[in-house]
Amino acid sequence: MLVEGKWQENWQPVQNQDEQGRFIRQTSSFRNWVTADGSPGITGEGGFKAEANRYHLYVAYICPWACRVLMARALKGLKDLITISVVNPVLTNQGWQFGGYPNSDEDELNQVTYMHELYTQVDPGFTGRATVPVLWDKKTQTIVNNESADILRMFNSAFNTLVKAGPDLYPDQLSQEIDALNEIVYTNLNNGVYQAGFATTQAAYEEAYSKVFQTLDDLEQRLSDGRTYLFGDEITESDIRLFVTLIRFDVAYHGVFKCNRNTLKQMPNLHQYLHNIWSIPGISNTVNLDHIKAGYYSIKALNPNGIVPKGPDNI
Numbered sequence: 001m002l003v004e005g006k007w008q009e010n011w012q013p014v015q016n017q018d019e020q021g022r023f024i025r026q027t028s029s030f031r032n033w034v035t036a037d038g039s040p041g042i043t044g045e046g047g048f049k050a051e052a053n054r055y056h057l058y059v060a061y062i063c064p065w066a067c068r069v070l071m072a073r074a075l076k077g078l079k080d081l082i083t084i085s086v087v088n089p090v091l092t093n094q095g096w097q098f099g100g101y102p103n104s105d106e107d108e109l110n111q112v113t114y115m116h117e118l119y120t121q122v123d124p125g126f127t128g129r130a131t132v133p134v135l136w137d138k139k140t141q142t143i144v145n146n147e148s149a150d151i152l153r154m155f156n157s158a159f160n161t162l163v164k165a166g167p168d169l170y171p172d173q174l175s176q177e178i179d180a181l182n183e184i185v186y187t188n189l190n191n192g193v194y195q196a197g198f199a200t201t202q203a204a205y206e207e208a209y210s211k212v213f214q215t216l217d218d219l220e221q222r223l224s225d226g227r228t229y230l231f232g233d234e235i236t237e238s239d240i241r242l243f244v245t246l247i248r249f250d251v252a253y254h255g256v257f258k259c260n261r262n263t264l265k266q267m268p269n270l271h272q273y274l275h276n277i278w279s280i281p282g283i284s285n286t287v288n289l290d291h292i293k294a295g296y297y298s299i300k301a302l303n304p305n306g307i308v309p310k311g312p313d314n315i
Helices: 064-075 115-122 148-157 172-190 192-197 202-225 237-253 268-278 289-296
Strands: 055-059 083-086 134-137 142-145
Touching: 055 064, 064 148, 064 237, 115 134, 115 142, 142 148, 148 237, 172 192, 172 202, 172 237, 192 202, 192 237, 202 268, 237 268, 237 289
Parallel strands: 055 083
Antiparallel strands: 055 134, 134 142
8 A cells, every 4th residue: 555655565455454353444535526517526626527538437347346437337328438447457566557467458548557656646645545446537637536436426417418318326216225225235245245355353254254145135035026126127326336246256255255155146036137237238348257356366365376266257
C-alpha cells in the first residue's frame, strides 16, 4: 500500500483484521460524483458534468467491485461514452500493474506502470490502497471516484440524457427494498467470501463460511418461485451486486477461499439465475474467467506456489 505517497514493498492483499482474525475492508477515498449538470452528488465536490468521452474507467476483470461498474456501463449503453483500461490480473509486489497479460491494457492515457502511480499523480501524499475501479476525469486529470457502489449509482442516472437510458437499476418504488437486500448480500456474501478466505483464525473463518452459505440458501429459496431476477422481471443493481460474486464462486471462492460446502452448480435456482443474467447482451463481455482464476490464485498468502487450477473453464 501507499504511505504518505511512498509504496511499501511488503505489500499484502489482506487489508486489515480485527482482534478475532476477521478481515476488514478499506474504505474508499475518492467520493466525487458525475451528475447530469455537474452539481455535487451525495458526497464530494461538484464540477463533474456528464459528458461524452470525458471519463475513463480503470478496472480489473478479477475484481467483482470493478465488474459491477462494467455491468452498469453495458446495461446503460455507456460503452461508447466511457473508455476503459483493464489491468493485469496477476497481483505483483506493487499491486495492480498495466499490461503484460492477455486481454490486459497498457495505460495509454496516463503512461503509468502501476495503479498506485495514478493515485500519487492525483495526491502525492496519499495513504491507502490503490484499488480498482477508478473513475478518471480526462478533462481535469483527476480521480473522480473509487467506490464501486457510487459509480454504479451515477452510471444509472447521470448520463440518461446522452444515451438511451436502459433499465432503471434503482427504481424509486424499490429503493428501500434494494438497500435492505444490498446490505445483506454485501455483508454476508460479497464481502463474506473474502472474510472466509482471508480469515486468520478458525473461528473467524467458520463464522464467515456460515454466513456465506446461509445467504446462498436464502437466495436459492427466494428464487424458487421462478422469478427471473431478485425483484421479479426487471434487473436492478441488487442483481449486479449478486452476479459478480456468483460468477466467481465455482472458479475461485469454492477453492482458494475455502467456501466449499457445495458449488453453485449444485444450487439449481441460483445457477439458472446466473445464466439469466449471463444471457443479457453485453454481460458476458464483462467476465473473463481466465483473469479471475489467474488473479485469485496469484495471491501468495493463500496460494504460495501460484498453481492455477485447470477447471472450471465455463459457467
